[in-house]
Amino acid sequence: MTPSRIILMGYMGSGKTTVGRALAKDLNMPFYDLDWYIESRMRKTVKQIFDERGEDGFRVIERNMLHEVAEFENIVVSCGGGTPCFFDNIDYLNQQGETVYLKCTPEVLHKHLSMGKTVRPLLLNKTPEQVKTYIEEQLQVREPFYSKAKHTVDVTLMDNYEKIKISVAKLKETLGIA
Ligand SMILES: Nc1ncnc2c1ncn2[C@@H]1O[C@H](COP(=O)(O)OP(=O)(O)O)[C@@H](O)[C@H]1O
Ligand SMILES: O=C(O)C1=C[C@@H](OP(=O)(O)O)[C@@H](O)[C@H](O)C1
Numbered sequence: 001m002t003p004s005r006i007i008l009m010g011y012m013g014s015g016k017t018t019v020g021r022a023l024a025k026d027l028n029m030p031f032y033d034l035d036w037y038i039e040s041r042m043r044k045t046v047k048q049i050f051d052e053r054g055e056d057g058f059r060v061i062e063r064n065m066l067h068e069v070a071e072f073e074n075i076v077v078s079c080g081g082g083t084p085c086f087f088d089n090i091d092y093l094n095q096q097g098e099t100v101y102l103k104c105t106p107e108v109l110h111k112h113l114s115m116g117k118t119v120r121p122l123l124l125n126k127t128p129e130q131v132k133t134y135i136e137e138q139l140q141v142r143e144p145f146y147s148k149a150k151h152t153v154d155v156t157l158m159d160n161y162e163k164i165k166i167s168v169a170k171l172k173e174t175l176g177i178a
């Protein structure tokens with residue numbers, strides 16, 4: 001049986017949004033990306049919220065929106081990279097569903113983060129070298145929170161054109177979904 005809520009977490013660039021959307025499509029379940037939900041409810045981009053209210057203000061909004069989204073049933077949710085690391089969010093998430101940590105090496109995260117168009121305020125105004133160091137340092141701080149997820153799936157799959165498909169298959173296997 002498919003769990004009522006599948007909740008993906010992990011560092012920026014681990015593929016929460018990309019893989020979450022593909023998993024939801026595969027399972028024919030509604031998909032909620034927490035950042036997109038925040039942007040639609042607030043009618044502002046994540047960057048605008050950071051600019052106007054700072055990171056602390058964003059985290060308060062993120063927690064409030066999380067409590068809305070994680071009440072919906074039969075859904076796939078992709079968190080933001082910081083979501084499980086603030087307030088009691090990780091405990092709440094574990095209570096609400098099958099939490100999965102998408103684990104990835106700093107090298108692959110760095111590569112993923114240079115792809116796509118998503119604006120990540122925490123990485124702006126940094127050189128590629130500074131971003132690399134930032135990822136390594138912040139990952140160490142965040143890992144204890146991510147590690148509290150009920151499941152972990154390693155998504156360190158370098159340069160494989162079927163990466164998304166493989167990640168979805170790994171997730172389904174981990175969650176015991178046929
Ligand atoms: N498992 C994966 N397979 C293929 N591409 C990926 C994967 N993970 C991440 N990417 C690529 O990396 C970029 C960042 O992924 P994204 O889903 O936005 O990560 P997150 O939501 O965790 O920050 C995207 O451009 C995406 O195409
Ligand atoms: O790691 C973080 O603190 C953040 C990650 C972002 O989401 P993604 O992990 O989907 O990029 C977004 O929530 C915001 O920019 C802050």
Ligand SMILES: [Mg+2]
Nearest residue numbers: 016017035080
């Ligand atoms: Mg995302």
